[in-house]
Structures are given as structure tokens and as C-alpha cells.
Amino acid sequence: MKKQSECTPADGWRERFARDGFLSPVRILDEAEALAHRRRMERAERSFGDLHYQGKVYTILRSPMELATHPRVLEVVNALIGPNVLLWNGTYIVKAPHSPAHVSWHQDLAYWGLDGDDQVSMWIALSPANASSGGMRMVPGSHRFGRRRHAFTSDRSNVLYQGQTVEDVDDSNAVFCELLPGEASFHHGWTLHASLPNDSSDRRIGFNAQYVATHMRQTRHDRDTAVLVSGVDTYGHFGRDMPATGDLEPEAIARQRELDRQVRESMGVTAP
Numbered sequence: 001m002k003k004q005s006e007c008t009p010a011d012g013w014r015e016r017f018a019r020d021g022f023l024s025p026v027r028i029l030d031e032a033e034a035l036a037h038r039r040r041m042e043r044a045e046r047s048f049g050d051l052h053y054q055g056k057v058y059t060i061l062r063s064p065m066e067l068a069t070h071p072r073v074l075e076v077v078n079a080l081i082g083p084n085v086l087l088w089n090g091t092y093i094v095k096a097p098h099s100p101a102h103v104s105w106h107q108d109l110a111y112w113g114l115d116g117d118d119q120v121s122m123w124i125a126l127s128p129a130n131a132s133s134g135g136m137r138m139v140p141g142s143h144r145f146g147r148r149r150h151a152f153t154s155d156r157s158n159v160l161y162q163g164q165t166v167e168d169v170d171d172s173n174a175v176f177c178e179l180l181p182g183e184a185s186f187h188h189g190w191t192l193h194a195s196l197p198n199d200s201s202d203r204r205i206g207f208n209a210q211y212v213a214t215h216m217r218q219t220r221h222d223r224d225t226a227v228l229v230s231g232v233d234t235y236g237h238f239g240r241d242m243p244a245t246g247d248l249e250p251e252a253i254a255r256q257r258e259l260d261r262q263v264r265e266s267m268g269v270t271a272p
């Protein structure tokens with residue numbers, strides 16, 4: 001399995017992204033800063049409960065919004081999809097130690113309900129994401145071939161909502177996106193990616209933020225929301241999320257529960 005060297009602006013972010021469909025790794029925070037964000041998340045878990053896959057978590061906690069709008073993150077996002085950008089979703093993705101949880105080969109845009117592909121996902125590690133902890137793998141150039149057929153499975157160990165899987169993927173050229181705490185990867189919504197179980201003794205914790213150009217639309221319903229993080233929005237295709245001004249405020253939690261349900265509806269599933 002190949003591993004990437006660190007991506008810097010000199011590498012030509014836009015050109016490399018157009019060629020490979022992802023950038024990895026990009027240093028965003030130092031390890032002490034990443035640890036501080038991890039501690040804030042774990043402190044919130046003690047009050048809120050499980051934060052894994054909670055949609056639009058930046059509406060109930062300040063740390064996710066700080067990560068999603070970090071100047072270095074937005075520098076990369078602007079280089080990839082332009083100056084006018086909405087943060088469409090943000091969620092923690094957590095794999096417990098020695099867990100069978102995995103992510104099958106899939107493409108994000110196949111199930112998000114969006115009308116185009118001027119989009120990028122950022123995944124920042126708050127703990128080591130490596131071979132033993134179940135870090136991500138990407139197939140370079142797979143985004144250039146558009147949507148692949150996905151099968152829906154009942155595998156309960158699959159982290160994805162519906163176990164969606166692209167079968168018969170040739171992963172002989174797959175790249176392992178190993179990330180140290182504070183490093184991030186950025187990938188296109190048509191890029192095939194997956195991850196294996198966490199066989200390490202530590203939690204694998206990442207924060208995943210999804211950005212779209214302001215002209216994008218939601219096709220599954222008319223209630224989708226986002227928050228402007230760069231430039232201007234002259235389209236108004238999305239309602240406006242309210243970023244958290246404190247942590248776990250009761251009114252924000254009530255709003256987030258409905259937003260999480262809408263995120264799942266956008267992805268073609270019904271919240272439990």
C-alpha cells in the first residue's frame with residue numbers, strides 16, 4: 001500500500017486534486033492543538049453521549065466550527081472549489097479500539113442528494129489514523145469516472161448508514177492516507193475511499209467537514225441547511241445553520257436533533 005508525502009501549496013493543490021481526487025496529508029494543527037480539540041470533544045461526550053456521526057455537530061459545539069473554519073483548511077478548500085463556500089455538514093467519526101467497525105469502498109456523492117460535484121470533504125485526525133487504527137484508503141483518479149453502482153448491505157459493522165458498497169474495486173493502486181493528529185486529508189465526492197477496522201488500543205477519532213460551492217442544491221427536499229464560511233452566497237439555495245456560541249446549550253441541542261434528521265433524509269435514510 002502506497003503512502004503519500006505531506007502536501008504543501010508548492011505541490012499545486014488544485015492540480016494534484018484534479019489528478020488524484022484527494023490531497024493527503026496536509027498539516028493543519030500541531031499535535032498539542034489536536035489533542036486539545038480531542039479533549040474538548042471527549043469532555044462533551046461525557047455530557048451529551050455518543051457524538052459519532054451526529055450531523056451538523058458545529059451547531060452544538062464550538063470546537064468543530066473552529067476546525068472547519070481554520071484558515072489553513074479554508075485556504076485549501078478555496079484552492080479546490082473557489083472562494084464562495086458553504087459548510088454543508090460536519091461530524092465526528094469515531095472507531096473504538098479493537099472494533100470491527102469499517103467503511104466499505106464508496107463514493108460520498110452517490111448518496112448525498114446534491115445536484116453537482118463542486119464539493120470537497122476534509123477529514124482531520126484528532127488521534128493517529130494509521131494502518132493499525134483503520135485510517136482511510138483512496139483510489140487515485142477514481143473521481144474522474146463519475147458515479148459507480150452501489151449495493152446496499154446489512155453489514156452492521158459497516159459505519160455507513162446503509163452499508164453502501166462499490167463492489168469489485170481494483171484497489172491495487174490504492175493509497176493509504178496515514179494521518180498524524182492535526183493532519184488532514186481532502187477528497188472529492190466521487191473518489192473511491194474505504195477504511196479497515198481499528199485494531200489499535202486507542203480510539204481513532206476524526207472530524208469530517210463537507211464543503212460545497214454556493215451554487216449547489218439539495219435535490220431530495222427543500223429544507224437543507226448550511227453555513228457560509230467563505231465569500232458570498234448570491235444563490236440562497238440552503239437555509240442557514242446557527243453555529244454554536246457555547247457548548248451543548250439546550251436550545252442548540254433541540255435544533256441539532258432536527259438538523260441531524262434532515263441530514264439523514266438528504267442521504268436517503270430515516271433517523272431512528
